[in-house]
Amino acid sequence: xxxxxxxxxxxxxxxxxxxxxxxxxxxxxxxxxxxxxxxxxxxxxxxxxxxxxxxxxxxxxxxxxxxxxxxxxxxxxxxxxxxxxxxxxxxxxxxxxxxxxxxxxxxxxxxxxxxxxxxxxxxxxxxxxxxxxxxxxxxxxxxxxxxxxxxxxxxxxxxxxxxxxxxxxxxxxxxxxxxxxxxxxxxxxxxxxxxxxxxxxxxxxxxxxxxxxxxxxxxxxxxxxxxxxxxxxxxxxxxxxxxxxxxxxxxxxxxxxxxxxxxxxxxxxxxxxxxxxxxxxxxxxxxxxxxxxxxxxxxxxxxxxxxxxxxxxxxxxxxxxxxxxxxxxxxxxxxxxxxxxxxxxxxxxxxxxxxxxxxxxxxxxxxxxxxxxxxxxxxxxxxxxxxxxxxxxxxxxxxxxxxxxxxxxx
Amino acid sequence: xxxxxxxxxxxxxxxxxxxxxxxxxxxxxxxxxxxxxxxxxxxxxxxxxxxxxxxxxxxxxxxxxxxxxxxxxxxxxxxxxxxxxxxxxxxxxxxxxxxxxxxxxxxxxxxxxxxxxxxxxxxxxxxxxxxxxxxxxxxxxxxxxxxxxxxxxxxxxxxxxx
Numbered sequence: 428x429x430x431x432x433x434x435x436x437x438x439x440x441x442x443x444x445x446x447x448x449x450x451x452x453x454x455x456x457x458x459x460x461x462x463x464x465x466x467x468x469x470x471x472x473x474x475x476x477x478x479x480x481x482x483x484x485x486x487x488x489x490x491x492x493x494x495x496x497x498x499x500x501x502x503x504x505x506x507x508x509x510x511x512x513x514x515x516x517x518x519x520x521x522x523x524x525x526x527x528x529x530x531x532x533x534x535x536x537x538x539x540x541x542x543x544x545x546x547x548x549x550x551x552x553x554x555x556x557x558x559x560x561x562x563x564x565x566x567x568x569x570x571x572x573x574x575x576x577x578x579x580x581x582x583x584x585x586x587x588x589x590x591x592x593x594x595x596x597x598x599x600x601x602x603x604x605x606x607x608x609x610x611x612x613x614x615x616x617x618x619x620x621x622x623x624x625x626x627x628x629x630x631x632x633x634x635x636x637x638x639x640x641x642x643x644x645x646x647x648x649x650x651x652x653x654x655x656x657x658x659x660x661x662x663x664x665x666x667x668x669x670x671x672x673x674x675x676x677x678x679x680x681x682x683x684x685x686x687x688x689x690x691x692x693x694x695x696x697x698x699x700x701x702x703x704x705x706x707x708x709x710x711x712x713x714x715x716x717x718x719x720x721x722x723x724x725x726x727x728x729x730x731x732x733x734x735x736x737x738x739x740x741x742x743x744x745x746x747x748x749x750x751x752x753x754x755x756x757x758x759x760x761x762x763x764x765x766x767x768x769x770x771x772x773x774x775x776x777x778x779x780x781x782x783x784x785x786x787x788x789x790x791x792x793x794x795x796x797x798x799x800x801x802x803x804x805x806x807x808x809x810x811x812x813x814x815x816x817x818x819x820x821x822x823x824x825x826x827x828x829x830x831x832x833x834x835x836x837x
Numbered sequence: 838x839x840x841x842x843x844x845x846x847x848x849x850x851x852x853x854x855x856x857x858x859x860x861x862x863x864x865x866x867x868x869x870x871x872x873x874x875x876x877x878x879x880x881x882x883x884x885x886x887x888x889x890x891x892x893x894x895x896x897x898x899x900x901x902x903x904x905x906x907x908x909x910x911x912x913x914x915x916x917x918x919x920x921x922x923x924x925x926x927x928x929x930x931x932x933x934x935x936x937x938x939x940x941x942x943x944x945x946x947x948x949x950x951x952x953x954x955x956x957x958x959x960x961x962x963x964x965x966x967x968x969x970x971x972x973x974x975x976x977x978x979x980x981x982x983x984x985x986x987x988x989x990x991x992x993x994x995x996x997x998x999x
Contacts, residue, residue, distance in 0.1 A: 775877050775902035775976060776845075783841055792878035805878040805900055834841065835850075 428723055430730040432817045435722070438463040439815055449785035452823040457601055457629060457764055457811030458789050459651045462715075466654055469714035470707045481706055482680065482697075496706050499713025500696070506716035507646065508637030509663055516662040516669065516696040517709055521628045522552040524647035524662035525595075527699060528624055529556035531672040532645075533593075539565035542590040544621075546571040546579050546607060547801050548600040551794040553626045553647075557595065571596070573801055577603040577754050584615055591621045598630035598641070602793045602802075602809065603754030604735075604764030606630075613642035622668070628652060632813070633731055633762055635724035638663055650708065655715035659708035662699070669695040676701040719814075727814045731763040734812050738765055738821045745825050749832065753802055763812030766793070769828055772835050774806035780834055781808070784827035843966035844973070845903065852907035857914050860896040862886055867894070868990045872983030874975055879905050883983040887991060890921045897980065904964070904973050909980025911961050921988060928981055930958055934965055935974050 436442050439461045444451055453461060479489040481496050497512075504512040518524040533556075537543070543557045547570050557568050571587060572580045577600070588594075594616040598609050613623040624645040627636065631646075632653030638646055645668070650659040664672075674681050674692050678701035684691040692698045719727065735758045742750055746769070753766040769777055778790035789809045792799045799805060810824055862869075862884035872881045879901035886894035895913040900906075912931075916924040967977045 773902035775879075775904070775973070779844065779970070779973070780841060791876055796878065799878060805880065834845070 428726050430722060430726045430814060432730065432815065436815045436817070438465070440464060440467070442815060446785045446787075447783055452784075452786040452820050452827075454810040454812065454816065454820060454824060455787045455789050456632075456652065456813035456816075457793075457809060459657070460632065460654050460813055461815065462656065462711075463654055463718050465718045466656065466711050466714045470656065470711045473707050473710045478706075480703055492706060495713075496704065496709040499709045502713040502716050503661055504663075506636070506720060507631065507661075507663055508639055511666050513694070513696055514663055514666050514669065516664070516699045517704055518647075518660040518662055518699075519658060519705075520651075520660035521626060521647045521649040522660070524649075524660050525553055525624070525626065526556045527662055527675045528645050528647075528664075529560055531675045531699070532622075532668065533557075533560050533566075534564070535671075535673060537564055537566050537592055540567065540590065541592045542567045542569050544569050544571060544587060544591045544594045544616075546596045547573050547798055548577075548579070548597050548603070548605060548607065549595075549795065549797070550597065550601055550626065550628070551796070552628075553595055553597060553624075554797065570797070573798075576756070577605050577802070578760070579605075579607045579612075581608070581611070588615060588619045588621070591616065591619060593622050593624060595624040595626070597626040597628070599633070599762040599764070600754070600795075600798070601629050601764065601811075602766050602795050602798050602807070604629075604762040604766075605755050606760045606762060610640065610642045613644075617642075629762055629764070632719075633724075634728050644668055650712035650715060653712075653715055654718055655712035656708045658705045659712045661712075666695065669699070672699075674698050674701070678702045680704070722814065730814060731812055732758050734816060734818065734821065735761065735763045735765070737818055738763075738810075738812070738824075741821060742767075742825055742828070746828065746832075750828065753807065763816075765810045765812075766807040767810065767828075768804060768807055769832060772831060774808045776835065777808045777828075777831050780831035781824070781827045784823065784830060786824055786827045788824075843969055846963040846966065848911075848960050848963040849903065849907040852910040853903040856897065856906055856910040858894075858896050858910065858917065859898070860884075861898055862894060862896050867896075868987045870983045870986035870990065871899075872979050872986065874901070874905065874979050876972070876975060877902065879976070879979060881905065881909060881980050881983050883909070883980060883987045885984065885987045887921070892916055892919055892921065892924055895984070901979065902973075902976055904967060904976040905979045908961075908964055908977045911964070912980050912984060915959065915961060916984070921991075925985075925988070927958070927961075928985060931961055931964075931981055932978060934958065934961075935968060935978055 441461045477488045477491040479492045481493040501512045504515045574580045616623040622644040625643040627646050627648040631648040646663040651657040681701040751768040755761045774790040867884045867886045869884050880899040882898035884896040897909045
């Protein structure tokens, strides 16, 4: 089954708008995706017909709200191949999911001298929590280096794994699109008695995900990059690990009992969901994964690989050496992310000109400064593709890049 | 709708292509501060040489976009040879021009340009269009804020007494 992109595009109301008098060309889904009608309707439906707090009221609409939000948990679990829906913890975003692991599992299990092994592809969200633990606990943060084409250099992996308690890696680089061999890293981690956390923020929205196939122990991702709303993320963890972890935030919902002298935490996953949860957003992410499943994630991936191939070849033909696109050239090991430098034009200036042509791209360091330093750049302009993009979007990007080159007199 | 020509005036592009006072000064005696724009990763170093309260030299290092680089370049020509108080006055005028308080964030409700030089900013007036692009204001002010920080380092009690 292949993707009918015109029909998909029509499902996203925002993609029908214009900016600066020209149809929008949205190429920033790596930052946040647009939302299909099905997600917007599901959230409206909640507020308009069943808005009530969950796990509290015994009245009809409270039961409907509770059922709808827990159905969403089941949908998300199915979407990532988790057999136990109670392994799905809802968080604010992927950043909070990783912080949850660092604070709860990390503080319980890591001591001075223990090593957390990261890759140089990581987003700040999977760096700073470990730096914080290093400052607090004296753990060591160690880095897997890169090869020349921006993939992980695993030549020295055995030595890098000495003393490691956790391998925490991204499954798709948000800067270069590189897809590291997560399964291999998870196996290597387990072989030395370490755990493996995967940042799936750029992976789960784009590739069929099965936590058993990934082989990891924790998986963090966020709703708003996968057609869902902002304010909702997911931490998936193996049940026995979550069950042994203390709560992260304290308050309502996360307790079984509270006394004058203490409290008894709730079961997982609610133990980690203190306070009233983002109910509409849970329903929204549930609708998003149902929508993606309806299209088929294999079809989504095939479409993105073919569009990335089209982009690399047509932009390469048009601009030659003037346009540097970072990352691996083999699109079977690459997501639909194109970090570009057009000659000497600064990313901010380039994106400004692209915006005048309705083309939305991200300019900057993409919250991955250690990687940017490795690449030897302070900023790039990043186009990131999704299921609703087509070849006309790539052609529009090329035309806008052409206009930028002319504007800055190259 | 603001167009590119509102942002990229010829004088801005000229300062970008031919930046004035690029380089470093020996520290000490020169003061130095480093500024970052966390949004885009731009980094700027501003070196200031003082004789008494007069700014005898200013140099700019680091890298950035056309707006941050040209604004820093224009700043060096505006403050070199001035007293610290005069330079701080120009800094205040410039930051006032970069203030978006009265300007519509959609960029549709922006007052017409002042006649050149009415604020005493000279060439720097060319940067007025930046307020129509609020994301870029931090680019334009990066060098100035860093210059301000460099001046603040001249708080050594011995120097203050002399």
